[in-house]
Each structure stands twice: as C-alpha cells, then as structure tokens.
Amino acid sequence: MIVVVGAGPAGIAAALRAQECGARVTVVDDNPAPGGQIWRGDSNVWLTRFRASGIPFIASARVITGDAQAQTLLVETPEGARKLTWDKLIIAAGSRELFLPFPGWTLPGVFGAGGLQALAKSGLSVADKTVVIGGTGPLLLAVAAYLRQHGAHVKLIAEQASPAGLAGFAKELLRNPNKLLQGVALARHIAGSPYVTNCWIESATGQGRLEAVTLRQGRRTWTERCDFAAIGYGLVPDNELATFLMNSPNVVIAGTGELNLAILEGEIAGFTVAGYPERALGLYGKREKAHRFATALQHTFALRHELKSLPRPDTIVCRCEDVTFGLLCEFPNSRAAKLHTRCGMGPCQGRICGPAAEFLFGWNPGSLRPPLFPAKIGSLMPATTE
C-alpha cells in the first residue's frame, strides 16, 4: 500500500501515476476536498481524473505523526484518530506563506495573500471590497487577478523587489513560453490596479479591524484606506513531517512552491515508488527546466534588508503567545527566546513566527517534535489500525 500525504498538485499527480502502474494507493489531506493550495475548489484535468480514479481519499484528515520503523501514520479526523500503515509513503505536503511582522499586522482584515485567495475560493465574497496587496513574488499577481475577477477593487499591488530584478525575471519568462503566456493573461486581469515596485506596506491601522495601510516607496510614504490587506513574502515548504520521516528508504518527498515543478515531482515520485522508475525518465529534463525557473524566481524576489526594520519594539512577532519584537531582541537564539518567552510554543508551533524570526534575527527555526500539530489527547492513544 502506498500512502500519499497531501492532495495538492504533487500528491494528486503522484497518486494517479502510481495507480496507473497498478499500485494500491490512498491519499490523505487536511482539507475537506482535494486540490491543495492552487486547485482549491477548481476543476481541471488532473482533479477530474483523480475524482474518477476511485483512489480512496481521506478528507479532513491531518497527519499528526508517523513512525518510520513501524511504517505507520497517525491521522486525526473529525471522527477520531486512525492509524494508517504503509509500505511506501509519498509526502507532498506543499508549502505555506511567509509572513513578515509589521505594526498592525495582527489586525483582523490583514490576511495572507494566498490566504485571502483561499478564503475567496472557499466561498468568501470579495465583491466591492477594497484590497491592498503587498509582499513579493508572482503569487501577488495571481491573487490580484483572482480577486479582481471576483469583483474586488484592488487598489494597489506593492512589490518589494526592484524593477532591475524584475527585468531579470522577464528574461527568464522569455525562455519559458508557457509561463510568458500565463503572465500576459495575468497582466490583462490586473490592468487598472497599479503594480508598484520597490514598495511595501509599512503599517496597518484601525480600531479593532483594518481600516488603512501605510505604504513606503523610497522616501515617499502614503496611506490607503482598505477593507482587506493581502500580504505574502513568498513560500516556506511545509517540511515538518518530511524532516521527521526522511531517514526511511521507503519515504519519498515531492512538490514545492511552484505548480509545474510540483506536478512533475509528483509524477516522478508516483512512477518511482510504484516500481516503474523507467517511466519517469522522460520527465527529468522538464523537471530540470522547471527547477531553473523556480530558482530564478527566488533570486528575483529575494527579500530586501529594509524589511527587517519594519517591526517596532511593541510589534507582535509570535501571534499565538503575543511575544513582541522588543522582547525577542533580548535573546541570542531561538532556543533561549523559546525558553523565556514561549515564542513559537503556541498552537501553530512556530510555523508563522519561526520563518519570520529566521529572517529578522537569522535564527535557525529548529526542528519540530511530534505531534506535528496540537492533537487531542485521545488521538495519541492507541488508534484503530487499518
């Protein structure tokens, strides 16, 4: 039995390719429906094939820990805990957004960029809402296009990268014609919302909820009123489970922050794990190309150091435990900070503040111990095995 964790593009591609090879596959995902971040609630060839495939899909099931020796996973579902056994495990857990703290970022109405898009895809109406988008990377454009198509008034997209950096990215696009087409399609959808480079959101203000953001571009600062702010500074891989189980030869990790790469890695993992690695041979060249593109993206949208001075002493960095930037500045590393302030010890287990502290202070986020998510005590007791 092959178990796939994650029903995003990588997990779906892996499961379908493995099934094609005759393997028995089961897919688990934390969400109520398959699709992962980008295909949430959408319809496309892969998803349609997956739904028709008859591959068992365990929805709303969060993997909270695993055992590489016993080859099991402990999964928490609304109906209770389940233990899954596997011969081969494919981890396609995807990524989450990187958030950088700034004054006011904890106000209701400040969302992740992908986060607001995810909520809109799960039914939130953004029609007639005024939105300011800020951060870095192509995801901002995808989100802007999506929100505009659904009736939002996107006032501005603040991209921290410099125009020179973006020119380099444009060159890379020319080498990837299908990406270029996607770019042109996006550009059509965001026409009318200014795309401002060298620019970032410096603070958010409001009484109990977001009312306005202040932006900076060089020496100029100005304020825009808005209902929502959508912010994302790139992606961080969700590699907690992978790090924990990586040492087993029967565990394969697939997928990253970029769609084509995720699908290709999923397909390769599916063929390989099902025992037909030769069927994946034709895909390695494409993966190389997709990988080059992803690396060029990272280069173009590298974070500028000015963003490190956004938080003020009273700005919260750890949102679970309300630990401020000023307090964290007193500690030499994440271990000491954790011990004295509980930074990163709340329910998100440092998934939000860890990468932020890594950027702000250069702190190594350290590895997570299971359970990888706050679990109900009952879930950690012996569970039904299948």
Added chain:
Amino acid sequence: MAECIVIRVNGHAISVRDGITVAVALLQADELHFRTSVTGEPRAPLCGMGICFECRVTINGHTHARSCQILVREGMQVVT
C-alpha cells in the same frame, strides 16, 4: 447554486450557503473578531489554510476549532 442552511453565531441565527467553511460564514456575516489573543487583541484568519490557528472558535462546544478547515452544518453552534 448551493442551498442555504442555518447556523448560530454567538446565539444569533444566520443563514449561510451550504458547502462553505465556518471561517467564510463568519467573515461573510462581517464577524471579524474570531478569537481574543492572550493580551486581549481581537484576531481573525490569517493563512486561510489551517496553519496559523488565528481562526479558532468554539464549534458545538469544541474549543479551539480551526474554522477555516471546517464546513458549516445545519444547526451548528459557533461561539467566537
């Protein structure tokens, strides 16, 4: 189009589209105070994908439920 169902938010009945998440239902009803942080700040969803735990509410008596990962059900009791 999806049918409507009724849930209760802090005791008030609201009609919401079936098939949406609890987080979306609350935001749609302009409820932006999902939880109160340890220092007393109001908080609302950030990540929309089950990672940040800012969208926690009490659902049918279960505390700390991540509302962005849970679909609405007829008669559900939500407390922010």
